[in-house]
Amino acid sequence: MGSPTTLWEQFCSQPIVEDCPLYDMHGHWGSTTGICLPAAQFETARRLLERSGVKRLVICHHHALFSPEAGNATNVAAVRQLPEILRAYLAINPNYPELMAQDLADYDRYPEVYVGLKMLADYHRIAVDAPDAAPAWEMANARGLLVLLHTWGGSRYDGYEQVKSVLERYPNAKVLLGHSLFGEWEHAAELAADYPNCYLELTAASLERGGMETMLRGVGSEKLVFGTDFPWFGYPYCVGTILGANMTDENRRNILYRNAQRLLGEASHEGEG
Amino acid sequence: MNCVDINLQIGRSQVPQYGQASTVAELFQALDGTGITRGVVWHAAQRDGGPDVGNALVNQAIAGDDRALGCWAIVPPHTDHDLMTDDFFDRMRAERIVALRAFPEAHRYQLGRVTFGSFLDEVAERRVPVLLSLRFGADWPGVYRLLAEYPTLTVVLCDLGLWGQDRQSWPLLAEYPNVYLESSLVSLEAGGLEAVVQAYGAERVLFGSGFPFHYPHAAVLGLLQAELTEVDREKIASGNLRRMVEEVA
Incomplete structure (x- = not known):
């Protein structure tokens, strides 16, 4: 048998493919309610990230999202534990405008930590386009920050209409639709095609075969980014999903690292700028 | 690594599923290059159309193709006399059926001793694996009740769910030696496969x-x-299932 040529063959022969680094734009950190995650333990998480050669994982700590008293300090601590791999999204919960204002004011204190903002509207039960969320959007829009949204088909908090509304209003924010409006793949593709500032994050791809191909057809691989929800989902399975989908290896490279490198402003190892 | 797959569906669903395979030939064409070379198949019609048509379609689909073994759906012996016949296990062997599936929700019955009585005792004695899908109709309270009533039954829990199910599945692995986990969504969880193997051994996956x-x-x-370890990986990939099939009496 000859040396492996396709990405599938390469990933089957070794867990790390040097010229295909993994950039994960949707992750979390630590323990959370309702599930016992093996990778909630720091050492396990680090081993799994290193074993899969993850170059960059952008997280938002579970406690920052779910426990206002713990807050964004957990993000800072997490990134400082593993600074060579981790970056964070500042957790935004518009139910607490004073906390949110303080968090936004603190954002610049941690340039080595934060690359953008994260909203979890379905869980916080406040729409992404609610007036209380406006200060976060205004900051993201003014600075061209990444904003990772949890999005879900049919949601009245972060469904198609609400997401469309913020894309329209804040054209300079780079908005990642986490879970790609789960189940409404055509709507997700439509938004990413219509709005230059809209990208689709593919955590959902492992959960429903065929959705990714629908989005790829609708908008092309330049608007799709890899995500795993780590420590929920693991790299071997999620990379296998990308490798198993009906697309070319060039598309897979766009998804696994090129688009994220561009969004994060990180240098490409391929020398393309 | 050659994999033998315990959880393959063939047939067209009533709502088309992306990438579905109508026949065993189409199935292995779709799996070409993945390393999955054999498997145990069930048919969409067993769920959508009913066990009579579905079981017959499984028989037809696997006939003459040694890459696939089959799986039948079971229904209450009180009502479905044409399927749950006295020579059920002889017919299973003749048709190369090595496992059973239950769809208690779709087929509207209670999966337990009142419904299945001595039939599931015989299934347990013969070591025929019963595949229960958390995606297709089995639920955790039902699985717990079933195993309390048939503690020696060989049960393979499939499609474990997108949220890690360790809190639900690990107590069953600890309590019942013949409970197994199907690997796909165990390995979706970060570190999930390693954790369960460390806790209960590769023999249980x-x-x-x-x-x-x-x-x-x-x-x-x-x-x-x-x-x-490579030994554990091989057990999960194919060794455990081969052993399980050989043990079916």
């Missing part, structure tokens, strides 16, 4: 892909890249 609902490449890579 069987490779499955959940085709066509999930990407088979994902399940294969999930096993291939897991931090396991």
